Amino acid sequence: MSDKFSSLEWLPDAVDRAEQPLKPSLRNIKVASHLRRGLHFVLDALFPHSCPICTDLVQGEGGLCLSCWQTLELISPPYCERLGVPLHYELGPNAWSATALVNPPDYDRARAAALYNGPARELVKRFKFYGEIRLSKFLARCMLNAAAELVEAESFLVPVPLHSSRLRERTYNQSALLVKDVGRHLSGQVLLDGLVRTRRTNQQVGLKRGARTANVKGAFAIADHFLPKVSGAHVVLVDDVLTTGATVEECARVLKAAGAEQVDVLVFALVDPENMSDDSD
Structure with a gap:
């Protein structure tokens, strides 16, 4: 079903372009708005969308049903x-978790929308x-x-890169897609090719922490530009x-090493270190 919908993604974009006449008027804007709503109504009626988790029908494309949304942590x-991981109780502003105190990361801060379990996974x-x-x-x-x-405003939004061979296999870099979609709503500077992966690494799934670190050692470089x-x-x-x-990291x-003053990390989901397992992606 997702392929069928993705093939229709150009239609709303076409309406968006149609909403921009050379001399916009209130009447034109209202007409275009009605046309767009009508188009979405027709598409929703002809091709109902489903929740990507449980496949129950949902009103809009790309969203979760209420039941799955309520289980998203x-x-x-x-x-x-x-580290951005939840604390069990309030420790005051700028509090660090025990994991961060014992083993602070090389990046400055990490933030995520959800914990990596259940629907998020x-x-x-x-x-x-x-x-x-x-x-x-x-x-x-x-x-x-x-x-x-x-x-x-002065922040650079940079995706974690894929090696060129893996990008050819997968056909897209999921991190780059997220950068583009997040960047549409924020004032930071989107830089899709700021980092490059200089060698192909093994999949991290199933590797312990030490092996993961060794796997990516020396695998990244800063793009010349x-x-x-x-x-x-x-x-x-x-x-x-x-x-x-x-x-x-x-x-x-x-x-x-190249002089960046601060490096933060933004992800959709993160694994709580207290519940870490080797099969995490």
């Missing part, structure tokens, strides 16, 4: 200032491995509250999920 305060798997790129807009909307705390801008920069790395943090080390 959204992250809200109090949470660790450094299923959403990431469908988005990342099953080609359901329509989910990008929904995941990005969920990430906006977390993003607002990190992103400022971005290098002159890195010194003193604030970079927000964007990815779909944060598990051990090995990948984003390696990216952060490369950026900071």
Whole structure:
């Protein structure tokens, strides 16, 4: 069903372009608005949308049904200032979790919309491995509250890159899609190719923390066109999920070695270190 819907995504875009006459008038705007609503009504009637988790029908494309939405474990305060993981009780402003105190990461802050379990885990798997790129807009909307705390006008929004061979296999970089959709709502500077992956690494799934770190060691570099801008920069790395943090920490080390002043991490979901397992993606 998702392929059928994705093939229709140009239709609302075509209406968007039709809404921009050379000399806009209130009447034209109202007519275009009615046309757009009518078009969406017809499409929804002809091709009902389904929840990506349970396949129950939902009103709009890319959203969850009420039942699945209620089981999504959204992250809200109090949470660790450094890792972004929920705290069991309020410890005051800028509190760190025990994990962050014992083993602080190489990035400065991480923020996520949800914990990586239940519906969030299923959403990431469908988005990342099953080609359901329509989910990008929904995941990005969920990430906006977390993003607002990190992103400022001078921030660079940079996706975690895929190696060129893996990009050819998958045909898209899920992190780049999230950057584009998050960037539409924020004032930061979107830079889709700020980092490059210099060698193909093994999949991180199933690897323990030490093996994950070794797997991505030396696997990233700063793109030549971005290098002159890195010194003193604030970079927000964007990815779909944060598990051990090995990948984003390696990216952060490369950026900071080149002079980046601050490197933060924005993801849709993260794994609570207290519930870490080796099969996390």
